[in-house]
Amino acid sequence: MSEPTPTPPQPTDAPAPEPDRRSALLWVTGGLGAAAAAAVGVPVAGFLAGAVRARPVDWVPLGKIADAAVFPPNETRLHVFRNPIHEEWDGDSAKTGAYVRYLGKDESGKDQFWVFSMICAHLGCPVTWFPQSGLFMCPCHGGVYYENGDRASGPPPRGLYKMPWRVTDGVLEVQAPHLPTLQDTLEKPSKIVELGVIKRDRTGGRA
Amino acid sequence: MTARFVRPVVLLALAAAGCNPPGKPAPKTIPDRPDALVDFNVLYATHCAGCHGADGTLGPAPPLNDPLFLRIVPDAELVKVLTDGRPGTPMAPFAQAKGGPLTAAQVKVLADGLKTKWGAPPTSAAPDVPAYALTGKGDVENGRMAFAMACASCHGDKGQGGKTGDQPVGAINDPAYLALSSNQVLRRYVITGRADLGMPNYAGKTGRPHNFSALTEQDVADLTALLNSWRSPATK
Amino acid sequence: MKRIITSVGNWFEARLRLKPSVMPLLEHPIPAGAAGPKGWWYVFGSASMTLLFLQIATGIGLALVYVPSADQAYQSLEHLNYRQPFGWFLRSVHYWSGSGMVVMVVIHMTQVFLHGAYKYPRELTWVFGVCLLLLTLGMAFTGQVLRWDADAYWGVGVGASMAGRVPVGGPAVVELLLGGPTIGASTLSRFFALHVFIIPGLLLALVGGHLWLVMTRGISEPPVPGQPVDPKTYDAKYHEELKKGKPFLGDAMTKDGLFSAVVVLVVVALAAVIGPKGPNGLPDPTLTGANPRPDWPFLWLFGLLSLSPAGLETFVMLAFPVVLVIGLLLVPFISNRGERAPSRRPVAVLIVLVGGTTLAVLTYEGMTSPWSPRMSGWSGDPVPVAMVKRSSPLELQGAAVFQLKDCRNCHALDGLGGKRGPDLSSVGARLTRDQLIDQINNGTPGGGNMPAYGKHVRPAEMDAMVAFLVSLRPPGQPPARIATVPAPKK
Numbered sequence: 001m002s003e004p005t006p007t008p009p010q011p012t013d014a015p016a017p018e019p020d021r022r023s024a025l026l027w028v029t030g031g032l033g034a035a036a037a038a039a040v041g042v043p044v045a046g047f048l049a050g051a052v053r054a055r056p057v058d059w060v061p062l063g064k065i066a067d068a069a070v071f072p073p074n075e076t077r078l079h080v081f082r083n084p085i086h087e088e089w090d091g092d093s094a095k096t097g098a099y100v101r102y103l104g105k106d107e108s109g110k111d112q113f114w115v116f117s118m119i120c121a122h123l124g125c126p127v128t129w130f131p132q133s134g135l136f137m138c139p140c141h142g143g144v145y146y147e148n149g150d151r152a153s154g155p156p157p158r159g160l161y162k163m164p165w166r167v168t169d170g171v172l173e174v175q176a177p178h179l180p181t182l183q184d185t186l187e188k189p190s191k192i193v194e195l196g197v198i199k200r201d202r203t204g205g206r207a
Numbered sequence: 208m209t210a211r212f213v214r215p216v217v218l219l220a221l222a223a224a225g226c227n228p229p230g231k232p233a234p235k236t237i238p239d240r241p242d243a244l245v246d247f248n249v250l251y252a253t254h255c256a257g258c259h260g261a262d263g264t265l266g267p268a269p270p271l272n273d274p275l276f277l278r279i280v281p282d283a284e285l286v287k288v289l290t291d292g293r294p295g296t297p298m299a300p301f302a303q304a305k306g307g308p309l310t311a312a313q314v315k316v317l318a319d320g321l322k323t324k325w326g327a328p329p330t331s332a333a334p335d336v337p338a339y340a341l342t343g344k345g346d347v348e349n350g351r352m353a354f355a356m357a358c359a360s361c362h363g364d365k366g367q368g369g370k371t372g373d374q375p376v377g378a379i380n381d382p383a384y385l386a387l388s389s390n391q392v393l394r395r396y397v398i399t400g401r402a403d404l405g406m407p408n409y410a411g412k413t414g415r416p417h418n419f420s421a422l423t424e425q426d427v428a429d430l431t432a433l434l435n436s437w438r439s440p441a442t443k
Numbered sequence: 444m445k446r447i448i449t450s451v452g453n454w455f456e457a458r459l460r461l462k463p464s465v466m467p468l469l470e471h472p473i474p475a476g477a478a479g480p481k482g483w484w485y486v487f488g489s490a491s492m493t494l495l496f497l498q499i500a501t502g503i504g505l506a507l508v509y510v511p512s513a514d515q516a517y518q519s520l521e522h523l524n525y526r527q528p529f530g531w532f533l534r535s536v537h538y539w540s541g542s543g544m545v546v547m548v549v550i551h552m553t554q555v556f557l558h559g560a561y562k563y564p565r566e567l568t569w570v571f572g573v574c575l576l577l578l579t580l581g582m583a584f585t586g587q588v589l590r591w592d593a594d595a596y597w598g599v600g601v602g603a604s605m606a607g608r609v610p611v612g613g614p615a616v617v618e619l620l621l622g623g624p625t626i627g628a629s630t631l632s633r634f635f636a637l638h639v640f641i642i643p644g645l646l647l648a649l650v651g652g653h654l655w656l657v658m659t660r661g662i663s664e665p666p667v668p669g670q671p672v673d674p675k676t677y678d679a680k681y682h683e684e685l686k687k688g689k690p691f692l693g694d695a696m697t698k699d700g701l702f703s704a705v706v707v708l709v710v711v712a713l714a715a716v717i718g719p720k721g722p723n724g725l726p727d728p729t730l731t732g733a734n735p736r737p738d739w740p741f742l743w744l745f746g747l748l749s750l751s752p753a754g755l756e757t758f759v760m761l762a763f764p765v766v767l768v769i770g771l772l773l774v775p776f777i778s779n780r781g782e783r784a785p786s787r788r789p790v791a792v793l794i795v796l797v798g799g800t801t802l803a804v805l806t807y808e809g810m811t812s813p814w815s816p817r818m819s820g821w822s823g824d825p826v827p828v829a830m831v832k833r834s835s836p837l838e839l840q841g842a843a844v845f846q847l848k849d850c851r852n853c854h855a856l857d858g859l860g861g862k863r864g865p866d867l868s869s870v871g872a873r874l875t876r877d878q879l880i881d882q883i884n885n886g887t888p889g890g891g892n893m894p895a896y897g898k899h900v901r902p903a904e905m906d907a908m909v910a911f912l913v914s915l916r917p918p919g920q921p922p923a924r925i926a927t928v929p930a931p932k933k
């Protein structure tokens with residue numbers, strides 16, 4: 001394999017190209033090749049980077065706080081909604097859920113909530129709420145959390161992920177969640193990801 | 208020539224497509240979404256069997272496979288208890304509206320299915336069965352007399368427990384037991400007994416004095432009042 | 444008839460000139476030992492390749508119908524299962540052939556390792572082989588994701604959560620893996636491209652390289668104790684050996700063909716008898732009661748992740764696989780010379796035994812997953828009838844409370860129920876009333892295995908439940924008591 005490839009015999013009737021002409025040809029070939037590679041490579045690189053979708057900051061209304069059927073005080077309920085961060089063809093996988101408990105008003109009269117992601121902090125499986133024992137249990141590796149989201153037992157290294165929420169005109173809204181992981185929680189998204197992705201609204205315009 | 212080779216291949220393929228090897232997936236019987244599951248047996252086995260027993264008897268909770276119970280309990284009551292549970296007792300609310308796992312339709316399937324599967328045919332109805340619902344018109348003193356007649360031989364004269372044959376009977380006059388039992392379930396036991404554990408119903412004579420006659424509506428109310436009076440003041 | 448075929452064949456041969464290029468490849472000499480009865484050791488590699496071609500064939504078939512779109516993949520799988528003629532069978536063969544490929548690659552690798560066939564001059568062949576193992580597992584994982592059901596969805600979630608633990612860059616890796624901030628359409632498209640284009644491309648290229656190396660450096664002769672490999676003299680010795688060798692086209696190829704045929708028949712039989720896997724459950728992350736499990740090639744990892752101590756977990760997840768792969772890649776460089784026969788290489792035999800046993804045990808644990816709570820245990824696992832029959836009214840209420848408080852999700856009674864905590868069928872003989880109350884109220888000290896239930900058990904519930912638990916004793920055995928403390932009065 002290491003033998004040099006034999007050079008094809010030069011046509012004898014043609015004069016051997018002068019050395020500077022040949023090197024010029026090499027330069028031109030190299031330059032054109034680089035231009036061709038860039039012309040194709042830059043858009044392809046942009047395409048690959050663009051395949052990573054932007055994270056829109058979006059808020060999802062879950063219901064009127066005054067409605068006790070939606071937010072019974074001191075009872076944890078699963079709220080299912082379509083995540084605004086999704087594609088049209090996501091199907092069921094665009095659905096996501098939040099465990100919400102209405103805690104009533106605090107001293108200053110503000111409504112207080114616990115809002116937890118369904119995603120287990122151990123390895124991302126869905127936790128189930130058991131109202132009678134006040135525990136969230138994970139079916140994969142057996143992580144268990146207390147009703148306030150604290151870790152109760154099993155392998156999770158922390159409590160449940162808290163989802164950012166706000167109250168607008170008496171309606172509870174939660175922030176559309178990305179898939180939370182240990183270094184990229186919902187309350188404190190990873191800087192690494194924000195660096196690479198242009199933050200934009202779902203409608204596209206505002207930053 | 209072509210036909211000679213193609214025909215057997217096609218026939219073989221058709222034969223293979225027609226036959227059903229065990230690996231061929233059988234049509235689905237369980238719906239994709241748990242909410243859409245409306246098979247009584249599956250629902251019962253998943254959500255009820257833990258406490259009420261695999262076939263509705265011999266669980267720690269009141270037996271549901273009890274024709275007498277199913278004859279007197281109103282349909283609406285079954286739906287209501289399945290939906291809301293019985294607060295204070297080990298019966299949990301099962302409707303999604305109350306934080307449970309079941310849809311309203313599934314609650315209905317369970318409530319209806321209990322009667323369809325385990326209810327007695329209506330012909331065997333006796334006319335004088337006491338009503339299921341609490342009346343609240345009982346008298347504790349009369350209850351004491353009824354207790355001595357109907358219950359004391361097994362449960363002890365003050366409900367402190369006793370024996371049936373050589374089988375010990377635990378106390379019912381126990382603050383924790385009563386705290387976890389609603390008056391409704393106490394009344395129900397007075398009427399239906401627990402056939403699966405050998406406790407006679409309102410009319411049963413097993414283990415009772417010879418001159419025992421079936422408990423009347425009033426007896427049942429009085430007995431319930433007596434049991435209620437045993438509750439510790441804190442849980443009354 | 445025969446004349447026509449011959450002349451047509453000659454016409455093509457005159458133009459393609461295959462004989463002078465292909466025939467030497469097929470007829471290349473192999474060591475005589477490898478063509479004899481010991482040649483049966485050499486059949487696993489070609490069986491892996493046969494299954495790879497079966498995977499390509501069935502995979503192309505499935506791709507004609509499968510829709511790699513998050514909202515329709517599940518329906519298209521159901522269409523394959525129930526409506527498309529032989530659709531279920533193709534899915535089934537693809538699953539079992541893929542499983543068989545993992546098995547064959549692992550057996551092939553074990554054989555090569557035990558026979559020291561990776562030693563000089565076949566180091567690179569081994570390295571290619573390790574890469575092929577990783578790509579095969581990559582196919583298994585990406586293939587599981589294409590079965591876009593609940594297991595697939597949460598399998599991606601687990602993979603992403605593991606990747607998310609990579610120091611610093613983890614979150615970026617997650618986005619790259621998912622194709623966005625959530626698991627969804629882009630994720631499936633991404634795994635489809637991986638499963639159908641990228642990994643198979645690499646796989647075929649590496650198989651080519653692997654075969655090229657097998658051709659150029661020859662296959663190893665069966666190991667003989669007392670004939671160690673010495674890189675200085677090996678080439679000349681092997682050359683001598685080949686002079687007495689046999690052509691591959693002959694006994695050796697027949698053995699390969701026969702074994703491959705048997706393997707394919709076994710795969711087809713499994714496919715017909717056991718059938719395709721899934722799809723199980725919609726890929727809807729909000730459906731409660733999901734109980735995600737990885738496909739069998741990853742059950743050992745599932746087990747390992749549950750059993751590894753919390754402090755070591757991130758290491759086990761991230762560093763351990765890397766260490767394992769580097770270790771495999773380094774095998775031919777650590778032991779490049781010396782004895783090849785397993786009888787002279789006790790360490791190699793020990794590594795295979797220990798490694799194999801560990802994998803088997805972890806896979807079994809992953810399969811039974813005793814650490815997982817039984818999510819419907821509290822409402823679906825009946826209290827054993829014998830316990831009900833001997834219980835007092837208070838103990839019956841206690842048993843009901845025991846169910847209500849979801850204890851059954853982790854604790855079995857008479858073997859039925861969760862396996863995470865101990866079976867409590869005779870707990871009354873082990874723990875006193877006070878110890879039980881303490882355990883239930885406070886859980887395992889130091890945030891251990893059992894959560895604290897104090898806030899969620901009222902006094903009457905505790906009384907009843909503990910009465911029930913104290914009553915759980917073998918017949919005739921008294922309640923547990925501590926010698927220094929008088930038995931609690933009831």
